[in-house]
Amino acid sequence: MPVLLGDKLVIAISSRALFDLDESHRVYEQEGLEAYRLYQIEREDTPLDRGEAFTLVEKLLRINQLLDGETRVEVVLLSRNSADTGLRVFNSIQHYNLNITRAAFAGGRSPFTYIPAFGCHLFLSTHAEDVRSTLEAGFAAATILPAKRPREQRDELRIAFDGDAVLFSDESEQVFQREGLAAFQASELASAREPLRGGPFKPFLAALNRIQSEFPNGDCPIRTALFTARSAPAHERVIRTLREWNIRLDESLFLGGLDKSEFLRAFGADLFFDDQEGHCQRAVGFVPTGHVPHGISNLKSRG
Structure with missing residues (x-):
């Protein structure tokens, strides 16, 4: 067999x-x-x-x-x-x-x-x-991405994700790129109870969640986090989407456009996934980073 x-x-x-x-x-x-x-x-x-x-x-x-x-x-x-x-x-x-x-x-x-x-x-x-x-x-x-930094000596596995075009589809990012921040915020507020479609990393996060559920609370060797440029009022749709998917993230940071690098270092990510090359190039000086060439931002960079 x-x-x-x-x-x-x-x-x-x-x-x-x-x-x-x-x-x-x-x-x-x-x-x-x-x-x-x-x-x-x-x-x-x-x-x-x-x-x-x-x-x-x-x-x-x-x-x-x-x-x-x-x-x-x-x-x-x-x-x-x-x-x-x-x-x-x-x-x-x-x-x-x-x-x-x-x-x-x-x-x-x-x-x-x-x-x-x-x-x-x-x-x-x-x-x-x-x-x-x-x-x-x-x-x-x-x-x-290459970094050649000293490696963290810690047993716990910590994985960090960007939101749009990584965990979620790039449907909201498309609005932001076409119409700007105000239109994006208005669209997310109007769609707050409409779950986002899944991005390429949704199945991976779901599989991590299944393994996390096999460990007692407080004794899990995996910790996950969302690091997103979103802020209120665009936070609600993300929270409701994860709830709809029945997928848990241990930490969620809504940074409102702040640079993610210092926050990633504070979290101690073993790997951070982001779709935007600029974000990745800044983050790689702080934590191991993987560029996800997916969504509208990467269509523009290829064009």
Whole structure:
């Protein structure tokens, strides 16, 4: 009987998000594929350094240990490497005792096509086009931004989300971009009891919620937070939407356009997801950040 991952939280991650492959990538860009292949083979017993998303993955996998070894979180490696060059990645996984056993090595092509087959709730990568393709296919995804900051030594996993175009659809953001703040506030006030449509990260947050519910109150290793530029009166629609979805956030910050960076540092996010590149570039100096290239703001940036 085949093994199914449908009842688990499934996170897909690229090798460059999990490990520091910057030097290897320079070899590929400057000397070509064959030089890269030889470089990795010669060093396949040398563990790679931790990448930007390593700590996040480590904390996610630790949740299984807290649930008496019951596997509720699965991390899958999706890589543009071939299996030949990817052996160093698997050896590094073993070196760090990460319980990652499933992988797809796409041999130079985008691995995002395997996300539906694995049933992934989230894909983290450093390759922006793979992330865009994943979002267009209807799955949560983010481009991990480089920061090289010291990593937080804390067991609790803290994940922060922007609202519009991330947890929620960009329908309200479209009003703001077309007509300005006053029209946005008026539209949200008039629609306060009409739930927002879900954004690409709604299923991921719902899956996190299901795992949170398995822990006693006050003893959960996961903490979630919303960091939104909204303020009153646009807050009510967000609160009622989450209530309608039966999804809980541990913290909600309505910042009214204030810069999110210091608030994210105060929260201690292990990863923050936002759709706007400017917000991401400011936040990455404070916390690990994933850009979500989704919604009207990113249509403009691509145009």
